[in-house]
Ligand code: FES
């Protein structure tokens with residue numbers, strides 16, 4: 361069973377087929393950007409992209425994603441230590457407090473902006489409806505996505 365994560369293809373032992381994607385990313389690959397929040401598919405803190413679509417990694421077993429391509433927040437972050445435009449926009453718009461929801465928010469927003477680089481606020485709200493934030497407030501998060509959208513418009 362193969363799985364590509366952030367551009368690197370991994371061969372996974374069939375014995376791990378029932379392991380949750382969230383646990384495998386965090387425990388086997390050390391990619392701790394995806395957070396374990398509710399662990400029942402309700403909060404979005406564990407969101408990663410699978411073949412470009414937001415997926416709650418606590419709800420998927422490795423067998424569910426075999427052969428697919430996963431993007432985590434670590435894969436979105438530039439290797440030179442700079443920030444991705446969405447990460448910068450979250451800082452600039454004051455859209456981060458504790459940060460627990462932020463990797464999932466950013467990945468869900470990234471998927472939206474790739475398919476629609478000029479979304480209306482209502483479309484941003486809809487795209488992020490599966491991601492809960494307990495501290496920042498959604499206005500600043502939507503502001504951040506609007507701010508970052510410019511960098512997707514080419
Ligand atoms: S931890 Fe996966 S949706 Fe909450």
Ligand code: FES
Pocket residue numbers: 455456457458459460461462492493494495496
């Ligand atoms: S910044 Fe704390 S949950 Fe969103």
